[in-house]
Amino acid sequence: MPHSPHWIVPSLNLLASLLLLISFAMLSRRRTQRLITLFAWQGAILFTSTCLVAYSSGHKELYYSAALTLMLKVIALPWILHRLIRRLGAQWDSELLVNIPTTMLVGLVLVIFAFGLAQPISLMATTITRNTIGIALAVIFLAFLMMITRRKAITQVIGFLAMENGLFFAATSATYGMPMVIELGIALDLLVGFFILGIFFFQIREQFDSLDLRHLEALKEE
Amino acid sequence: MEILIVLGLPLLGALLLALFGARRFAAELNAGMSFATLVAAAFLVLRVLRHGSLLALHEQFFVDSFNVFLVALTAFVGFTTALFSRPYMRIEEQRGRLSPQRLRLYHSMYQLFMAAMFLALLTNNMGLLWVAMEAATLSTVLLVSLYRTRASLEAAWKYFILCGVGIAQALFGTILLYFAAERVLGREGMTALLWTHLNAVKGQLEPRVLGLAFVFLLVGYGTKVGLAPLHNWLPDAHAEGPTPVSAVLSGLLLNVALYAVIRCKVLVEGSIGSYLPGRMLMTFGLLSAVVGAFFLWRQRDIKRLFAYSSIEHMGIITFAFGIGGPIANFAALLHMTVHSLTKSSIFFTAGHASQTAHTQQMDGIRGLAGISPTIGWGLMLGSLAILGMPPFGVFASEFLILTTAMREHPWTTPFLLVALGVAFAAIFRKVQPMVFGESDAPPLPHSPALVPVFIHLAMVLTLGIYMPFALAEWFRAAARLIG
Numbered sequence: 001m002p003h004s005p006h007w008i009v010p011s012l013n014l015l016a017s018l019l020l021l022i023s024f025a026m027l028s029r030r031r032t033q034r035l036i037t038l039f040a041w042q043g044a045i046l047f048t049s050t051c052l053v054a055y056s057s058g059h060k061e062l063y064y065s066a067a068l069t070l071m072l073k074v075i076a077l078p079w080i081l082h083r084l085i086r087r088l089g090a091q092w093d094s095e096l097l098v099n100i101p102t103t104m105l106v107g108l109v110l111v112i113f114a115f116g117l118a119q120p121i122s123l124m125a126t127t128i129t130r131n132t133i134g135i136a137l138a139v140i141f142l143a144f145l146m147m148i149t150r151r152k153a154i155t156q157v158i159g160f161l162a163m164e165n166g167l168f169f170a171a172t173s174a175t176y177g178m179p180m181v182i183e184l185g186i187a188l189d190l191l192v193g194f195f196i197l198g199i200f201f202f203q204i205r206e207q208f209d210s211l212d213l214r215h216l217e218a219l220k221e222e
Numbered sequence: 223m224e225i226l227i228v229l230g231l232p233l234l235g236a237l238l239l240a241l242f243g244a245r246r247f248a249a250e251l252n253a254g255m256s257f258a259t260l261v262a263a264a265f266l267v268l269r270v271l272r273h274g275s276l277l278a279l280h281e282q283f284f285v286d287s288f289n290v291f292l293v294a295l296t297a298f299v300g301f302t303t304a305l306f307s308r309p310y311m312r313i314e315e316q317r318g319r320l321s322p323q324r325l326r327l328y329h330s331m332y333q334l335f336m337a338a339m340f341l342a343l344l345t346n347n348m349g350l351l352w353v354a355m356e357a358a359t360l361s362t363v364l365l366v367s368l369y370r371t372r373a374s375l376e377a378a379w380k381y382f383i384l385c386g387v388g389i390a391q392a393l394f395g396t397i398l399l400y401f402a403a404e405r406v407l408g409r410e411g412m413t414a415l416l417w418t419h420l421n422a423v424k425g426q427l428e429p430r431v432l433g434l435a436f437v438f439l440l441v442g443y444g445t446k447v448g449l450a451p452l453h454n455w456l457p458d459a460h461a462e463g464p465t466p467v468s469a470v471l472s473g474l475l476l477n478v479a480l481y482a483v484i485r486c487k488v489l490v491e492g493s494i495g496s497y498l499p500g501r502m503l504m505t506f507g508l509l510s511a512v513v514g515a516f517f518l519w520r521q522r523d524i525k526r527l528f529a530y531s532s533i534e535h536m537g538i539i540t541f542a543f544g545i546g547g548p549i550a551n552f553a554a555l556l557h558m559t560v561h562s563l564t565k566s567s568i569f570f571t572a573g574h575a576s577q578t579a580h581t582q583q584m585d586g587i588r589g590l591a592g593i594s595p596t597i598g599w600g601l602m603l604g605s606l607a608i609l610g611m612p613p614f615g616v617f618a619s620e621f622l623i624l625t626t627a628m629r630e631h632p633w634t635t636p637f638l639l640v641a642l643g644v645a646f647a648a649i650f651r652k653v654q655p656m657v658f659g660e661s662d663a664p665p666l667p668h669s670p671a672l673v674p675v676f677i678h679l680a681m682v683l684t685l686g687i688y689m690p691f692a693l694a695e696w697f698r699a700a701a702r703l704i705g
Contacts, residue, residue, distance in 0.1 A: 059409075120430050121401065140394065144387065153379070160386055167393050174401045179412045182349030186393070189356040193386065196363055200379065207372050216376040 008056045009128055015049040016132035019169065020111070023142040026162060027107055027149075028100050035158050036081045042165050043073030050172055053129060059176050065183045069168070072187060077161065077194060085154060088201060098149045107142050114138035121174065129173035136173055139166030151212060153204060157197050164190060224266040225283045228293065229340050231259045235333035243326030249308040252329045256297075256304040259336065263297035266290060271696070277346065281416055284346035287699040292481055293343050295559055299473045299566050300336050302674035306570045307332075307466035309668040313577055314464065316667060319369055328368055328464065335361040335470065339478050348415045351482055352389070352396050355446065358475060359385045366463040377458035384455040385446055392442025392482075398435035399489070402427045417485060424492030436490040436499050439483065440506070446479035448533045449506045449540060450513040457517075460529035461582065465573030468525055472532045473566035477558055480536065484543055484704060491546075491705065503544030508637050510537025515641040518648035523582045524572045527652060528565065531608060534645055535561045538638070542623045543704070545630055551701035553622035560615035560682050561608070567678035568604040571597050574670040575656065578663055584652055589661030598657045600675040605653040607682050609646045615685030 019042060026038050047070045054062030098106075118134035125133065140163050147159035164186075171178050178186075208215040235255030242248055267290055270276065275286035285293075311328065314320050320328075338361055342354035359382070367378035396415075403414040406426050413419045420427070441452065448456040460468040487499045514534030521527040539561065542554035574597050579587040591598030607614035610621075620642065627634045685693075 117434070121398070121434070124405075124428060124431065125401070126405070137394075140390070147383070147387065156383060160383070160390075163387070163390050167390060167397065170394060171397045171400075174397060175404050176409075178349055178397065178400060179415060181412075182347070182353065182415070185350060185353035186356075189353055189360065192360050193356070193382075196360060197382070199364070200367070200375070200382070203367065203370060204375055204379070207370065207375055215372075216379055 005056070008052055012049055012052055012129055013131060015045050015052075016129075016135040016169075016173075019045050019049075019165075020135050020138055020142075023139050023162065023166075024104065024107060026158075027103050027142060027146055032085050032152065032154055032158075033082065035155065036078050036085075039081075039158055039161060039165075040074055040078040042162060043069060043078070046165060046169060046172075047074060049129075049169070050177075053127075053172055053176060056128060057176055061180050062172070062177050064180060065172075065177055068183065068187055072191065073161070073165065080194070080198070081154070081158070084198060084201060088154075088205060097151060103145065103149055107145055110141040110145060111138040114141050125174055127173060127176055132173040133170060136166050136170035139163075139169060142166075153201060153212075157194075161190075161194075223278075224262060224269055225278050225285065225344055227262040228259060228266055228297070229337060229344065231255060231262055232333045232337035232340065235259075236330050236337060239326065239329040239333055243329040244322035248325060248329050249304075249311060252332060253301070253304040253308060255333060256301040256336070259340075260297040260301045263293050267294050271692070277418065281413075281418065282346055282350070283344050284416075284418055285344060286703055287696055288484075288703050289343045289481065291555070291559075291696060291700055292477060293340065295477070295562060296336070296339055296343065296474050299562055300470065302677065303466050303469050303473075303566060303570075304332070306469070306573075306671045306674050307464075309666075309671045310465060310570075310573055310577070312668050313666060320464075324368055328365060331361050331365050332466070332470075335365070335475075339474060342478050343481060346416050346418055348396055348399060348417060348420070348485075351485070352393055355392070355443065355479065355482060356389050358478065359389065359446070362459075362463075362467065362471065362475070365467045366459045368464050368467070369462070371462070373458075374462040377455075377462035381455045381459040384452070388442050388445025388452060390442070391438045391445075395435045395438030395440075395442055395486070398431055398438065399486075402431040402435065402493075417489070420489050421492070424489050425495075427489070427493040429494035432490045432493040433498065436486060436502070439486045440499075440502060443479050443482045443486070444506060447476055447483065447536050447540065448510070449537065450510040450533065453510065453513070453533050456533060457526045457529040460532070461523050461525040465525070465569055465576075468529070468573075469566040469569035472529065472569060473562035476532060476536050477562055480539065480543075480558070483540075487543070488704060497546075500544045500546045503540050504631070504634070505544075507537045507539070507541030507544055508634060508641075510534065511541060511641040512537075512637055515645040515648070518645055521648075521652070522584055524576060524584050524587060524656070525569070525582055527584070527649065528568050528572060528608075531645065531649065532561075532565055534641060535565070535608070538620070538623060538641075541634070541638075542626070545623075545626055546705065547626070547630075548698065548701050549622065550626045550630075551704045552697050553619050553626065555697050555700055556615065556685070557619035557623065560619055560685055563678040563682050564604055564607045564614070564616060567675040568601065568608060570672070570675045571600040571604055574666065574672070575601060578666055579661075580663070584656060587656045588659040589657075589663075591657050593661055593663055594665055594670070596672045596675075597670060600672055600679070601653060602657045603679055604675070605649055607679060609649055610642065613683065613686045614679075615682040618686050618689075 050066035114137035115134040143163035338358035407414040445452040576582040
């Protein structure tokens, strides 16, 4: 490793714990706008930690993916999401399928499970961020939990994006990021997918006058 | 060079159709571009047959007998589906279900979807494979919701979210794969995600990481294959989207997703040196076959019926790949081919049948043989073929799979037999009154394009009676590659 000042690893660990904390905060929030702000914060943490990893490991291409994160996840997506919910008037996620304390408990179990699963990988990793692989996996699982327990279309999408954040964090902490071409491809897919979802919101609202996914439960096996 | 043409033509088609897709000649342009792609794919096949597998463009693309056969199949069904969609979509437009603008979206996305599948099949890079699979999902989401009805929006949403979550798992699996590979191959030169390089060093890859990676990859890509219990999106997407889309989803996309699973399986099996990945495929496959077959009984919608039949057949194919070995792999490849030919032809006739009866509900579809003998008999023959009646090709492949299963894993035979028997009874009981019986519905305004149906069925019949030597040799080579 070229140069790795002693403060790098503790601060990376700190950032990783913040990421996990935000994931839990997302589980407990009911206002959609708060969720978007939290999502933007997650992006900001990812940006900072990627920069730190790039600096300490000397992998220059990580700066590019950090820049991509900043543009896409901290600025563009939250901005579009804010505009979308204002236009659609979908500020509240009125109904939860499971109440918040229960969700939190399930979340805790998931975190423990994630750490157990990541243990063998962490032992093998040579990156300075190896301790955070478990956290990355936990972020993925918590985002998944959020998608399951929420009913509004927008909330599910934020959960989906948060899951992508976890995946990105996993890639950086386990392997210092995927090759640049792949990162670009993933970012492109994410962006296109997001636009399609935007189109979808309007179609769903036009048909159902609401973004509540309860209306989307007609197709079942009788 | 051929690789770039195969990839480039559908992209060019998508661009042209984005510009002219609303015009009168768009359907012909769509079919023309698909035909050009088919010709290019044929040249690629010839080249691989003559010179063996090839690598291109800094090893980013890789063609061997396994994927070139899927490329040919994809290009062929893509072309015949484009032929079928010409009169089908015209009728839909006449009935006011679609506007010219929607048709533009449809045509352009159809080509983009083909391009994404070709990229997934031809790439040597496991990361690009993921990107292409995701692109294939994205390009079909708006096709599923093309009619903008409540049900189609719901189906598309479900498709998007379930496959999105699934594909996210696959990305994590890919990251783990890269993590294991990077330790052996290093970061330089970007070789650590290239399948050929991974395959060369698979014995040195860390088995525990690869085992974990395979779980994520199987769940991720398996969602797209429609393996139970991750199959929920499949019947809805097939039933609510336009019929040509159902035909390519069922006939092609499921195959491509399974191809991704098998590529991963080869690596993982080589690394951990046990039968665990194969056993996992067998379990998922058997479960899907049984679940798919039992759900067939409860269907009222003709397209949902055949969507569940796809789940059943993908289950059987996955199961056969799970057994492994030259014979089972051969049978799986054969079944992939005949299933995709038969199933797309069934969707063609089912589409025209529901247009004739103005409903997709099977109770409302009656007496097809009387109104239009070609539609009626097409549906009947297609159903017999998919049920594995001899002498159709499905019989040959199912027979091979069943006998191999009996020899190597006898305990699986009852499950397979139950699945096949239940599927037979369910489909036959439902198709029979649709084809025969009384009806006074008028025939369709445009003459339906049923030439593709009979070409497909003729091919399936031929494969059942006599398999050309070159094709058998080709399947055998591919089966050896998979191991």
